Amino acid sequence: MRAGVQASMGSVGDSFDNALAENLWMIIKTECIRGRVFATRAEANLALFEYIDGFHNSRRVQKRLGYLSPIEFEEKHYTDQAAAERGNLKPRKPHLTS
Known part of the structure; x- marks a missing residue:
């Protein structure tokens, strides 16, 4: 750009990425x-890391996941998958010998 300013996210005229980023920061x-109140920048960084990685990304309930957290959704998925596999198993017929 002529002013030397570059878009922070997305393409020119595309507000979607900026809206998502702004929503996350809100x-x-x-x-x-x-x-x-944080005594140091390191303390603030740690609080952000613990929130984003320890809560927001893994334990925060999400509407798109049926109001489950990602961890709960994944556990349910694997439980349902295992139950479906057990249901698909056919019992073996005993082998008769004479």
Whole structure:
């Protein structure tokens, strides 16, 4: 660009990426940052890491997952998959010998 400014996310005229990023930062500020005072930048970084990696990405319930957390959704998926596989097994007929 002539002014030397580059878009932070997405392509020119595409607001979708920026809207998603802004929404994520709003959630982080509301659920993790607001109302807290950090003594150091390292303490703030640790709080952000623990929130994003330890809660937001793994334990926070999500509408798209049927109001389950990603961990709960994955556990349910594997439980359902194992039950379906057990249901598909046919009992063996005993081998008769004379």
